[in-house]
Amino acid sequence: xxxxxxxxxxxxxxxxxxxxxxxxxxxxxxxxxxxxxxxxxxxxxxxxxxxxxxxxxxxxxxxxxxxxxxxxxxxxxxxxxxxxxxxxxxxxxxxxxxxxxxxxxxxxxxxxxxxxxxxxxxxxxxxxxxxxxxxxxxxxxxxxxxxxxxxxxxxxxxxxxxxxxxxxx
Numbered sequence: 001x002x003x004x005x006x007x008x009x010x011x012x013x014x015x016x017x018x019x020x021x022x023x024x025x026x027x028x029x030x031x032x033x034x035x036x037x038x039x040x041x042x043x044x045x046x047x048x049x050x051x052x053x054x055x056x057x058x059x060x061x062x063x064x065x066x067x068x069x070x071x072x073x074x075x076x077x078x079x080x081x082x083x084x085x086x087x088x089x090x091x092x093x094x095x096x097x098x099x100x101x102x103x104x105x106x107x108x109x110x111x112x113x114x115x116x117x118x119x120x121x122x123x124x125x126x127x128x129x130x131x132x133x134x135x136x137x138x139x140x141x142x143x144x145x146x147x148x149x150x151x152x153x154x155x156x157x158x159x160x161x162x163x164x165x166x167x168x169x
Contacts, residue, residue: 027149029079033062037071037085046156047149049075050120050134063132065156072130088124090164095123118154 026049034044045065052061052074059082064071073085099119122130134154 026147030062030149033073033075033079033081034064036081037062037064037073038066042066042068045160046153048134048153048157049150050132053131053133061132063134063153063157065153065160070157070160072132086128086130088122092125093122094125095121096161097121120157 030047030049034047038044043066045067047062047064050061050063051058052072060075060077062071062073062075064073069087069089071085071087074082076082097120117133117135120130120132120134122132124130135150
């Protein structure tokens with residue numbers, strides 16, 4: 001008998017079904033956040049969810065990838081924007097490192113696209129430091145890591161770093 005003594009009929013969804021639904025519609029949950037940070041002439045190349053870690057806390061953020069910039073938007077647990085977005089065009093990123101990758105821009109794109117989970121560390125030209133941890137969204141735990149939306153967003157992030165490395169930033 002399941003915990004709590006209750007029984008379920010065959011075919012009736014269990015508590016895991018609620019979690020599956022939450023992950024399955026990550027794209028739907030992120031869409032309003034993405035639309036809120038884009039300029040009228042911009043389009044999103046992809047978006048993903050990360051945990052932004054600082055010394056004493058962590059928070060969920062959306063990383064929105066456009067051709068010209070990355071946008072980091074803090075979110076509540078209900079996927080609502082929380083505070084002002086941080087706009088990062090290539091010239092505003094002083095340093096970027098990915099866990100397992102080197103400090104050079106050509107390596108960071110490959111490191112992002114080749115890892116199951118990634119820690120991306122950014123330092124802006126005004127000295128702000130960001131530590132962003134994310135899953136890639138594929139493999140055996142892909143559905144638990146955000147699925148297709150997350151996978152496409154992380155891929156777009158890796159390609160963004162590669163394209164701006166080739167362009168000399």
